[in-house]
Amino acid sequence: MSKLKELGEFGFIDRIANKVAPGTGIAIGIGDDAAATTQSLGSLTLTSTDMLIEGVHFDLSFCDPFTLGRKSLAVNLSDIAAMGGRPRYFLLSMAIPEKLSVEFLDEFTNGILAMADDFDVTLIGGDTCSSKAGFVISVTVIGEQRPDRIVRRSGAKPGDLIFVSGTLGDSALGLELLRNGVKQGFAVARHLDPTPRVREGLALAADKLPTSMLDISDGLISDLEHILDCSSVGARLDLDCIPLSATFIASHKNTLKKSAELFLSGGEDYELLFTAPPENRQCVYSLFKKIGTPVSVIGEIYMSTGLTIASSKGFEYISAKKGFNHFG
């Protein structure tokens, strides 16, 4: 096990820089005071940043460094996807405690660069320093999109349908399983290695199908509330229509109330939640079919504010969480 101290800060930066595949549009990459990049003519610059803190966002006993690297970038790419944007570049800052070996950090950077490669984004800079507590990761993603294609949280209109990509609750179930000592499987993978819906967001934006969009990081209810607040509308959510994976259903067949908490408030799904007028429904379906990602209609936007949750079994799913209590 090699120590970072032997490599030094600049040795470590060089080690990362040597692994970065050349990207397009980069006038100045790693190694100067700032990076200098181009953007497509007529596009706005999209920027988003997320911090991941050991003990708050991740537990090193649950995840290998490669997968942690992938997730560190994925959660940031997901924010650009939620605007319908194209992510292009990213900055990576790390505060590194002495306990982490060079091998760990190599695997971590291999993971983040593998995710970057999957979505054609390039590392252009960052910062490294020592940490007296846990491992701290901060990623900033820079993307772009034409102003007329950018999808905000504020455009939902009464009559719009509410769509969600993929399935919900898997990540929260995966975290629960990890805490119970389960190390692998579908749900655990969904928690540790989420897929940002960049392709889906870009395709939706290109066809101007959604009226509002975000990615589900805090949980369906809490994030839907953001759309409702920003758009000054209300909604009905059809509990029976929320898409669940076979793994999720099999795990929870006897505890429906607990299940509802996981898929309504569990968070970290990193699926796209968006609204679109009913006439766009078929276009949304065929767009997702082409990409190979499931998509579902889970409710409708109303003029009156507030959120009602409809279910064939009535309103029995009252969560203890704030987002959900609000409508209890």
Place this chain on the structure above:
Amino acid sequence: MSKLKELGEFGFIDRIANKVAPGTGIAIGIGDDAAATTQSLGSLTLTSTDMLIEGVHFDLSFCDPFTLGRKSLAVNLSDIAAMGGRPRYFLLSMAIPEKLSVEFLDEFTNGILAMADDFDVTLIGGDTCSSKAGFVISVTVIGEQRPDRIVRRSGAKPGDLIFVSGTLGDSALGLELLRNGVKQGFAVARHLDPTPRVREGLALAADKLPTSMLDISDGLISDLEHILDCSSVGARLDLDCIPLSATFIASHKNTLKKSAELFLSGGEDYELLFTAPPENRQCVYSLFKKIGTPVSVIGEIYMSTGLTIASSKGFEYISAKKGFNHFG
């Protein structure tokens, strides 16, 4: 003393967003998944990020939150200044330990927004989360500059003069004083509340005077080495020409060796170190005179690699630090 818990994450974000003065060029600011901003036609996007960790970069017993806020942005603005760029927007991430009150955080954000106001940059987004250890701050600044005006580290040419803005060593002296219980004064202020040389960097770039430039954060020797490495050249540094403040000279009149360590390797000066051909010397002087910042010639670039340090007293200033030992 109010607790952040009572305010909540979104309440805290709203509290900051309400204090942000509207900036130009911002299509989408705080409150969506990503910010969307314009940039001037023909400019490249400049991005730089720095993390500040409690116990590594700052000590809460040394600094008030307002000044810490100012410095958190200043060190990032300094990186954009070092490229000759115009900073325009910034993202702020904070991992906040429970010990910090809402009042502390209000003062911190007031400080960072005051620095933003000083240099006409606007907060457009960020991330907030809890920290189980210390306070962690991560700032990303987005700026711009025309490609023909951007100043890199790699353009120094044999025969160029080496310039430095302001005075060196004050920050390191200030830190030493703080550690000895001194709470104020010129040197302490230089350490806690540095001024990023944005105006100076922009003016130099506009007139295309420098061949290479960076800001001194690690210390004069260490940062000059970056220019020499990137430009594949060597240099002679004139120890007698290094600009020192009256405060610095008064504090160190009897300990010249210790003094040299502070101004050669002390770091955190956030002054501009740049090279320019001798025929630009007068233009550099008049440009700095107009702004009201001192500037000095402290050496010359050589064709042969390596750094020699000339002094009327010979080569007596051998530091224990790596950057300096290298040439001992």
